[in-house]
Amino acid sequence: MNAGRKVTTSQDMDRLLKRGVAEIIVEDEMRQLLLSGKQLRLKEGFDPSSPDIHLGHVVTLRKLRQFQEWGHQIVLIVADWTAQIGDPSGVNVTRPMLTIEQVKANARTYMEQFFKVVDKEKTEVRWQSEWFGGFDLGDVIRLTSKFTVAQFLAREDFNKRYSEGRPIALTEFLYPLLQAYDSVAVKADVEFGGTDQKFNFLVGRELQSMMGQRPQQCFMMPLLIGTDGALKMSKSLGNYIGVTEPPDDMYGKVMSLADSLIMLYFELLTDVPDAELEEFRQGLARETVNPMVLKKRLAREIVTLLYDADLAGEAEEHFTRVFQQREIPEEMPECRFSFQEVAASTAGSAASKAMRKSECDISHIIVRAGLAKSRSEASRLIAQGAVSVDGEKISASIAPIASGSVLRVGKRRFVKMIDTNNKK
RNA sequence: GGAGGGGUGCCGGAGUGGUUAAUCGGAGCAGUCUGUAAAAUUGCCGCCCGAAAGGGCUACGCAGGUUCAAAUCCUGCCCCCUCCA
Numbered sequence: 048m049n050a051g052r053k054v055t056t057s058q059d060m061d062r063l064l065k066r067g068v069a070e071i072i073v074e075d076e077m078r079q080l081l082l083s084g085k086q087l088r089l090k091e092g093f094d095p096s097s098p099d100i101h102l103g104h105v106v107t108l109r110k111l112r113q114f115q116e117w118g119h120q121i122v123l124i125v126a127d128w129t130a131q132i133g134d135p136s137g138v139n140v141t142r143p144m145l146t147i148e149q150v151k152a153n154a155r156t157y158m159e160q161f162f163k164v165v166d167k168e169k170t171e172v173r174w175q176s177e178w179f180g181g182f183d184l185g186d187v188i189r190l191t192s193k194f195t196v197a198q199f200l201a202r203e204d205f206n207k208r209y210s211e212g213r214p215i216a217l218t219e220f221l222y223p224l225l226q227a228y229d230s231v232a233v234k235a236d237v238e239f240g241g242t243d244q245k246f247n248f249l250v251g252r253e254l255q256s257m258m259g260q261r262p263q264q265c266f267m268m269p270l271l272i273g274t275d276g277a278l279k280m281s282k283s284l285g286n287y288i289g290v291t292e293p294p295d296d297m298y299g300k301v302m303s304l305a306d307s308l309i310m311l312y313f314e315l316l317t318d319v320p321d322a323e324l325e326e327f328r329q330g331l332a333r334e335t336v337n338p339m340v341l342k343k344r345l346a347r348e349i350v351t352l353l354y355d356a357d358l359a360g361e362a363e364e365h366f367t368r369v370f371q372q373r374e375i376p377e378e379m380p381e382c383r384f385s386f387q388e389v390a391a392s393t394a395g396s397a398a399s400k401a402m403r404k405s406e407c408d409i410s411h412i413i414v415r416a417g418l419a420k421s422r423s424e425a426s427r428l429i430a431q432g433a434v435s436v437d438g439e440k441i442s443a444s445i446a447p448i449a450s451g452s453v454l455r456v457g458k459r460r461f462v463k464m465i466d467t468n469n470k471k
Numbered sequence: 472g473g474a475g476g477g478g479u480g481c482c483g484g485a486g487u488g489g490u491u492a493a494u495c496g497g498a499g500c501a502g503u504c505u506g507u508a509a510a511a512u513u514g515c516c517g518c519c520c521g522a523a524a525g526g527g528c529u530a531c532g533c534a535g536g537u538u539c540a541a542a543u544c545c546u547g548c549c550c551c552c553u554c555c556a
Binding site for chain 2: 212213214275276284285299300302303304305306307308309337338339340342343366369370371408419421422423424427428430431432433443444445456457458459
């Protein structure tokens with residue numbers, strides 16, 4: 048088993064333990080473990096309370112990948128039990144509980160997303176239900192008896208809520224306990240996650256030592272700030288970039304990031320060497336480099352990471368053409384429907400008589416193409432001048448269209464309209 | 472077991488009989504500007520019909536009731552939170 052492990056130079060070690068790392072508890076022990084030549088079991092839990100993995104998750108997954116390249120064993124835990132509780136970490140409100148069905152459906156979509164970053168062959172995937180499925184009340188009581196309320200109230204978010212008289216659900220206290228027990232169950236040597244996991248990790252350490260295991264090392268990465276530029280990237284805040292998003296969208300979302308996030312993203316999500324990052328940093332500080340240029344590099348790196356260089360190149364071309372030169376993209380989704388049918392849906396009204404043959408009520412089409420949720424919304428968009436057909440801004444919802452016309456809504460949404468009655 | 476507070480639109484949070492599709496803030500969307508950045512600024516922000524003017528429907532925990540008129544008053548029910556024990 049030792050065969051795959053590379054000799055570790057102190058330079059390698061520094062890169063592994065420093066680049067994009069917030070804190071390691073206990074760093075010295077971590078170094079010793081790495082030097083011991085033992086294959087380490089590196090654990091990270093994923094809470095499948097939503098179906099997507101985003102760049103925030105990728106930060107730790109990439110680090111895990113690096114360890115994997117050194118021959119260590121990754122253990123990913125699908126936290127199907129704790130997901131039902133709802134992780135309170137860093138959130139000062141009680142989370143809604145999910146049903147087991149929701150959790151399972153979400154968890155299923157996780158696997159392939161993990162393996163966009165980590166090596167599937169060297170990854171052990173475990174479900175919490177493997178061990179908690181057989182838990183009975185006695186087990187729960189034994190587990191809870193090991194800690195006190197005071198210990199848990201030490202945790203910042205609990206403490207804050209408690210002192211402000213806001214609710215803390217009893218199940219929320221269970222969350223760190225279950226997560227800690229996971230470490231016991233898989234005999235973790237190291238646990239990975241964001242800095243918001245510190246408390247949970249430490250409970251894991253304690254529990255392991257209470258149960259006769261060597262306490263795990265806690266490996267914490269900074270939290271990735273989301274596209275809003277302020278809060279941690281998370282699904283529930285809607286400020287995320289999903290790993291399965293199409294290359295063009297992913298590229299575009301990176302381009303729309305606040306400038307202040309550029310360096311953070313470079314550090315946490317790319318392999319651009321530290322020396323180069325330092326140049327970037329200085330360039331930004333002295334304003335000798337346009338942040339947009341760096342962001343394009345960043346966007347390319349990220350798309351390459353999750354897809355490949357070719358697709359990243361294409362995404363960049365698309366971006367340049369559509370958003371910088373304001374041209375129409377070469378490819379866009381098609382919306383196929385019968386023009387006649389749409390026209391017919393307004394039949395009977397005075398307007399339909401005034402409508403010439405080639406004209407259509409665009410608001411219906413916008414809804415049909417999924418570019419607006421309702422006709423009311425579509426009408427508003429038209430009224431605000433956000434809608435154009437073949438480059439012509441339209442001001443009334445009745446407008447001429449032809450099969451193959453390009454419908455544009457807002458800056459970034461395009462659809463080609465194809466008449467299913469009249470295609471040759 | 473006792474006392475108190477509360478359930479309003481995506482979120483926060485006003486509103487105690489009509490002029491309330493509901494003040495305000497945040498989020499979001501769109502316009503101008505631009506680097507799909509920030510800042511600034513303007514507009515929109517329940518659904519349906521209508522080219523428009525306009526009209527209709529649904530909505531303030533649930534169900535009833537009073538009233539010409541209810542998010543606002545009455546009755547019952549459900550749910551949530553805090554404190555004391």
